[in-house]
Amino acid sequence: MINDSSELYGRQISLSELSPELKQLPNISIRPAINKTGRLSCNRCGSKLKTRDAQLPNKHFYCYVCIQMQRMDTLNPLVTLPEPNLFPPNEQPLSWQGKLTNLQEKCATQVVEIFKKRQRHLLWAVTGAGKTEMLFKGIAYALSHGLRIGIASPRVDVCIELFPRIQAAFDQTSIVLLHGKSTQSYKYCQITICTTHQLLRFYHAFDVLVIDEVDVFPFSGNPMLHFAV
Ligand SMILES: [Zn+2]
Incomplete structure (x- = not known):
């Protein structure tokens, strides 16, 4: 209820x-x-x-x-109810202290530009290439502008693994993790990490939506999940 x-x-x-x-x-x-x-x-x-x-x-x-x-x-x-973007202001939301390589830095700056223009973009990177860390600058930009962010993956294990990393990188930001097996109940948060199935319960919510692992089953070839996005 x-x-x-x-x-x-x-x-x-x-x-x-x-x-x-x-x-x-x-x-x-x-x-x-x-x-x-x-x-x-x-x-x-x-x-x-x-x-x-x-x-x-x-x-x-x-x-x-x-x-x-x-x-x-x-x-x-x-x-x-229409998304009101009611989040506490935070000009420096990034608490991550790590360093990016020059190439990663270049990608990260591109991500910021894409988020600014609200463009669709596919960031191709192999596992272990620091894909998540390359998103941090862009996410920080979006958070500091009061935007609502969704990070979704077709795979539950990817969501579960992402959650603590995103939490550690943005330790002042409200973050909720949603998937079919989760016991955490829904809460209005500035960052939502969820399975692509859970996106069906959202409506024009996210200013920025990151989809991880777009090429894997069950997302690939499932028209319902494409509609949800
Ligand atoms: Zn239906």
């Missing part, structure tokens, strides 16, 4: 998950979870649905594609 309105900032959640008080919020924005105009489709994961497979009693429908993340159906709309 969601009790705090901050848990709705930049997220898309089924109305059924909200406490009775939150359901009364005046500025909450509501849209159908399942789109019934034209071809049946899910508004959360973007999947086109087969009417016969999506059917519930009494002419209701549900999404069988993203069902593992709480059921989307025509009985409950999706609710969201």
